[in-house]
Amino acid sequence: MIDLAQTLPQVLAQLAPVLVPFAAEDSPVWLLLAGPLGGGATYWLIYRYYRNTDKSHEFERDTLISAKPVQGGETRVDHISRTRDKDIDGDNSSRHRQRVRRIH
């Protein structure tokens, strides 16, 4: 049986990043989003717990891999002097299975 007392903190943890920008505006009206967002997150979490649609074999971690030291380099090419984005567009450094353009 799923324990809602355990699920609720998970739901709130999912909500936190969404609610923070509203909180920054110092308007308590953002609180009214808690209901629909909390309801949606509950639905999604329970569904995932039952159906496990997101699961797969983690071959990147579970296969015996022996790697030589990583080679490479980086060259500074530009400077961004003023942006509101807190991270780079299209960050895929942790999405190992998202394929990009093949060269050679």
Added chain:
Amino acid sequence: MTQDPAEPPRSAYDGPPPPPPPSPPSLEEELAAAKAGPEPTPSIETVNESLRDGLNRCPKCGSTDVQLRASTGQLVCLFCRHEWQEERVEEDFGLGHGIEELEGTVIASGAADIRADVSDVVTFKCGGCGAEVSVDTSSAMNARCHWCRHTLNVNEQIPNGAVPDAVLPFKLTKDEAIARIRDFAGKRRLFALGRFKQEFVPDNVLGVYLPYLVIDAHAESEYRGVGEVQTRRWTEKQGDNNVTYYAADVYQVERQVKYTVDDLTMEGSADRANIAKENTNNIINTILPFDTKNAVRWNASYLVGFNSEKRDLNVAELKPKLEDQLLSIGRSQVSGSLRKFDRGVRWEQESIAVGGSRWVAMYLPVWLYSYQQQSNGLLHYIAVNARTGETMGSVPVSHPKLLLASITVGTVLEGIAAALLVASA
């Protein structure tokens, strides 16, 4: 008198004149030959010669009444109770080492291409009484002689892809699998579909040997992209609000890594390899990996009492998938070298060079409970890795119950939010 053996007697006629040297191939011919490349041929012979006649006899008493004893992972003679097992393929075929020295595509004989023109039905002449016994290799690997009750096994590799190089015997018993499936579904009762709860009979679990290709490879991959390093962060007042701004250096990033992978495992059946929303094959994929180092030489007696599924994917069809997985593995290996880029990295280009790969076909053991949801036809699986016990499943959900729970949680949160608003007004 002695004769110099290095100087054979010469006859007056030395045969027809030598043919003229062949004309050099045209550019088109050379290009076509280069494009076609060498056809990969089996390089590791894994046929179990001792079982070629289809009769797998107990080495102690000669009976053919042999099957797997799951609790020990050994073959047991049902006549004299003698237990034994085949040799591990890891040592037998030297699969554990030499990965870095692999060149090209090395294929074991059980992983050779499937030939569509070869019949699934194999006929044996029973060594006990001489009767002819047929085995349909699409669904079974053994049959009993209907006259003398000898068990006949398909042990010889036939080019229809039915006989792999190795088999990993079942270790978890059916009772242990039932307990795990019951436990898994039991934790998901509250929001499960009512009909599923009524019809849930974990005793219907089936032991199935699923076909996999187990791959060793060495490769080098390269990645190019853009990374950003934050240099400054500050907050400005805009009206009543505070707005945060960032400054960053942008870098062109390159990474290369060489690596070997040992026993990367891929589905050999197109049905199982198709991981899409219309099925729950990801569940079966999730229970990987298996302890493939303990796989033994092929002997169909390991399959007595279990179902099996035939491989229908060839090495060539799986090569793009191997390259994809190697690229993912390389990306995970280089991710540790990106800590400097605290605003993240966007990879834009990648390349892979597979130096060599070795492919071995194996049957791996799975306890499988399946349930077809009538409303949408979706086949839900609860799968248990019959070696490690890892269990994963898909349980059909009752959407009305789930909606009710979501609305309840939403209403409670909205109530708290409204109370806070009233209090702050």
